[in-house]
Amino acid sequence: DIQMTQSPSTLSASVGDRVTITCRASQSISSWLAWYQQKPGKAPKLLIYHASSLESGVPSRFSGSGSGTEFTLTISSLQPEDFATYHCQHYNSYPWTFGQGTKLEIK
């Protein structure tokens, strides 16, 4: 299985900050990567697919980049509603696996 490792596990930031979350794959996954946002008690929500394509309806302050084994999710200016847990997921090969999640907290 391909292991997905996110860093940091927890990130403290303030409204208006620019933040970056990293996801590393244990082997190359080309650009077959998605990012999700999950709020407590809710299902994950798709933000980014194919590493850098923004899902319809997702604010443009979210962006994704990377290919191969290293990927980033960037939020350009944090809004109050962005404090949540973020997950990456590869779909390069079976089984599809997720990172352990990054919790974005208010500083």
Next chain:
Amino acid sequence: QLQLQESGSGLVKPSQTLSLTCAVSGGSISSADHSWSWIRQSPGKGLEWIGYVYHTGSTNYNPSLKSRVTMSVDRSKNHFSLNLSSVTAADTAVYYCARNTVAGYYFDFWGLGTLVTVSS
């Protein structure tokens, strides 16, 4: 707007079979462009993909669960199902159903999730 809704037993005894159904509304489960997955999230832990079923009935399961998983689709009812046999406490989790696109197997629509507890 597509909606998915999980239903089924919320409490299952150890060694028994967990059974869940996902009702699809606002779209057809017979879409050639999509497959239908189950994903679970154990309390305080990460997400685990269980497997998917296509409208033809073809399936693909996570090898870690393959020996215990069965998925099926009922096109007449526009729903799909999950059976997980021989459950233990480690199978206690929130179970989500979700839609995949076949253009890239990310999950673009999710159900609300349902908590299944394995306990005697």
